[in-house]
Amino acid sequence: MTMQRRRAMSAAALTGAVALTLAACGSDDSGPTDGEAAEEVQNVLEEGGELTIWAWEPTLDQVVQDFEAEYPQVSIDLVNAGSGNDQYTALQNAISAGSGIPDLAHIEYFALSQFALSEALVDLSQFGAGELDGTYTPGPWNAVNQDGAVYGLPMDSGPMALYYNQTVFDEHGIDVPTTWDEYVQAGRDLQAADPDVYIANDTGEAGFITSLMWQAGAQPFQVEGTDVTIDFSEEATVKVAETWQQLIDEELVAPITGWTDEWYQGLADGTIATLAAGAWMPANFESGVPGASGDWRAAPLPQWREGATSSAENGGSALAIMANGENSNEALAYAFLEYANAGPGVQTKIDQGLFPGTSEHLADEEFLNAEFEYFDGQQANQVFAESAANVPEGWSYLPFQVYANSIFSDTVGQAYISGTSLTEGLQAWQDALVTFGNDQGFSVNQ
Amino acid sequence: MTTLSGPAVRSGPSVPAPRPRARRSWIGWGFMGPFMVVFALVFLAPIAYSIYLSLYRDQMVGGTSFVGLENYERAVGDPQFWSALGRVSIFLAVQVPIMLCIALLVALAIDSGRLYGKSFFRISIFLPYAVPAVVASLMWGFMYGTRFGLVGNINDAFGISLPNPLSPDLILASIGNIVTWEFVGYNMLIFYAALRVIPPSLYEAAEIDGASQRQVITAIKLPAIRGALVIATIFSIIGSFQLFNEPSILQSLAPNAITTYFTPNMYAFSLSFSGQQQNYAATVAIVMGLITMVIAYVVQLRGMRKEG
Structure with a gap:
């Protein structure tokens, strides 16, 4: 497992209540149909609303600020609910309880299908995410794309x-x-x-x-x-x-x-x-x-x-839309998701040191020629980009x-x-x- | 009872007796009510809920279904559960006697009145108990490191090669060392408090009879604190069976030596939080609770029988 900034598990979090959750997953899968998806995205952005995001990716902070500045009607609550497994535990508990589920959650590729299987994630192909094939390199794209459904958009790749x-x-x-x-x-x-x-x-x-x-x-x-x-x-x-x-x-x-x-x-x-x-x-x-x-x-x-x-x-993660999210505004959640992981947000994150999963940025001259001071001026992104293209x-x-x-x-x-x-x-x-x-x-x- | 009911009957048979009794009982409930509500919510409800959970099975595919006692059957035949229980039993059999003996020695030494700087020893031996278990484990974990820790430093300084305290053979002993360090002071205080309440007249009598210090200890002090010994033993049994913090913290330093089923509590924890098997985890917790109760009760019976 992988994760940037992964920390040792804090065992202090253990309470005596070992098993206080009862499985009661809802299956309220409503959403707009295909077709006028893009138009609807524009509408919801003007309409605005609130979103809650659970993520430990630090570069996302700036993306949220930029997004809120561009769409003043939207208010986003970015919560760090722990890294990796800590967050999955919290997420699983919220899903079991059926309340307090964030609208978007940061999930590593290896954990994605576990949540997809329990119908905790929204299939993004209804918003036209299927057309983003080619936007991402094969590794990250295959990770989010399962049996024709798209369960998140790649945030970073490894x-x-x-x-x-x-x-x-x-x-x-x-x-x-x-x-x-x-x-x-x-x-x-x-x-x-x-x-x-x-x-x-x-x-x-x-x-x-x-x-x-x-x-x-x-x-x-x-x-x-x-x-x-x-x-x-x-x-x-x-x-x-x-x-x-x-x-x-x-x-x-x-x-x-x-x-x-x-x-x-x-x-x-x-x-x-x-x-x-x-x-x-x-x-x-x-x-x-x-x-x-x-x-x-x-x-x-x-x-x-x-x-x-x-x-x-090795590692890498996506941002996924949760079913039954707190604000139950899946269209708005997708609008943000597209902005952050396929739109202008990607460059913002790269500028702060994140390694993207988008083909376009990986082929970008400026990105490829960036010199890493830590590696004594080596243009290391060329090594990474070549690696990304050679993933079986x-x-x-x-x-x-x-x-x-x-x-x-x-x-x-x-x-x-x-x-x-x-x-x-x-x-x-x-x-x-x-x-x-x-x-x-x-x-x-x- | 008869002397009370006698005058009531005599004063007038027309007054129905049950009425005041009924009123009395309701007043009693009024006093008891707030406690009972909190007691039921905080103590009984979680247990009842765990038992309820343990009768179901939640599958990732197929959802929740009632399975009766199937989870208990599985627990009885689960080698990982029994290996966890075996491990804490060894821990109990070795670490608890060592810890209680040290605590008893220290308490007797401080109580003897012959120790210079008595209160300094008392507070410094008790101090580790005030350190949170998580902090203590982290601290000891750093010391145990053979590369950059204290053990590594000693090896470098003297050119020797101490065995690795975090290796699979020694990890249980290393955890025992941490737990002993933490709880000697606590048990010492229980024993010391019990020793302080022995009436001085007994010691005076012993002195008049010409008893030696050894005889004072075996004939007066030890019998007098038997109750405290039993209590400390029961606490230690429960503590051993609930071993969690120390191995769980050290797991990041010795991931392969400390398995996810190292102790029954860790097993229940990982079943619940990594395996999403809350139902089976509840079963393991209940079975473990029952075993702990039985053993603690047997020890209590034995301790009390000798006293009588």
Whole structure:
């Protein structure tokens, strides 16, 4: 999982009331029909109204201000209800309670289908969102577009790159790897040169390893309605697991968990030499690892096959319209959504450091030639934009990916601390997910 | 009762007896009412609601359906639940005796009157209890770090390699250490308060009889604070079974060593908030509550029987 500015869960939030929510989802799916959609959008903007948005994306703040300035009749309440899972919990509780649901919510791609499935999200194709095909790069667009329905507009995207500490590689005279086999060898060389230097940190992260599978061309999760297939035995998946297993077995990866203090220190002092992550990482480097400014660079991801150019998405999120939102003004919500994620709002967000999912901006000369001071003047957006164009199609997440990721460390994570192998861990993960999915009424691997 | 009803009958049989009795009972309800309402709302309703929830099943596909006791059947046969319960049972069997022994020793030492700077020791040992559990866990988590934490610093300074306190083999002991640090002061205070109410005349008598300090402890002090010991033990049992804050905070530092079903409470939490299985989570919570009640009750019976 991914997320900019993700914070450790605050356990203080636990109250004794473990289960005080009762499922009572409404199914009030009314809305305007196709056709005069665009005209209606103009009308509602002049009419105005109120909107509540739950989002943790900081660049959205400016977009809201600009929007309110342009359409004075509209008043928007932007609420930060927590990042990632914290927000999904709050959202799920509001949906169960049937009140206090925001009109728009910030949802990461991997969690989108979970909310779409419970009919908590409005299908945006009724507002003509289907025509935005081509506006976005394939990765983000496929993530929001499921079975012909559009469940949100992409806010940002996370095409992956390999961030590496140039100073460390130079010091030891080691080349930056271009394949994952070279990557393993570079890990060995770095350890041999200096036992305090690790090629990467890893304690097992669902979002990361599934992205590697994605890059390798595997499709472990197949979803068609409520028919789900989970299969970690594809050749590409096995290749990922076996390659990564070498790094664990030979203790080439530092046992440091991401987003902890140790992690930031490791990125700063050269303990962690590379980091494969989404294009949202530069902003985090600048804020979390200011001391290493000038040391790091971005490169294309190492490849599974020599000479290939495949990539993957890692993280990224959309803004979605909730069914039964507080102000029940879906047309106005869509008007804002289009402004923020397909219209002028996109540039506003880019100016503040967000990596967009829109093809137009990714091809923009000014954007591509922007020099990153942190990367010592490297035009890193060119690496990211190329990565975004090379994301294999056909990937999907599970409709219960939030739960799946939460039990990742129970199963696959055991490979990092015991004699279990990644392959066995993946098998245990698969078994647990098949059981859960069938219990939840899906038909998994049947 | 008979002496009261006697004059009432004699003063006049025409006065119906039940009327004043009925009025009395309503006045009683008037006093009780506000309490009963709050009690029902705050104590009984959540329990009743949890029981209600535990009889249903909510599926992502298919919605909510009544399943009777199926959730309980599942809990009984759930290896993850039992492994969680086993873990807190080991914790209970090892950590609670250690913690109570230390607390008792400290209380006896402070009560002996031979300690220089008595109030300083009392307050400094009690102080960790005033630190919120979340803060304490974060603090200890930093100290346990083998790379940048205190353990790492010690390793660097002395050129040794201490075992990693956050490894799967040691994590439970590390959590036990945090909990002991937090609660020794609290239990010490319970014991110390009980020791203070022993009448000084007993000590005088013991001195006249020529009893040694050891005999004073075993014959006077320990029997006198048996009640406090039982209470502290019951609190500790409940506390152990409800273990949550410490492992939950350390989970971000040791994600693989601390599973989502590390303790029964964490299991219920992750079922409810990550798995959206509120119904099964309620079942786990109820089963765990029952087990805790039974064990606490057995300990109380045993403690009280010896006293009598």
